[in-house]
Amino acid sequence: MGRSPGKQSGADGKHLAQVEDPDEVIIHEPETCSACGADLTGAEIVSEEVRQVFD
Incomplete structure (x- = not known):
């Protein structure tokens, strides 16, 4: 048997x-x-995501 x-x-x-x-x-x-x-002006922030794009 070999490696998976x-x-x-x-x-x-x-x-x-x-x-x-x-x-x-x-x-x-x-x-x-x-x-x-619904208008979200002033709404509580419920999550944040950080992403990065490389060229």
Whole structure:
């Protein structure tokens, strides 16, 4: 039997780390609820996501 496909258990992972000071920051703030259309001005922030795009 050979090894299973993909990363092997215990092998080092490879990734690109996020930069501390990005060239551009885009903040997405919806103005209305996509489900009911309610105004979201002043609404509580319930979650945040950080993503990074590499060229």
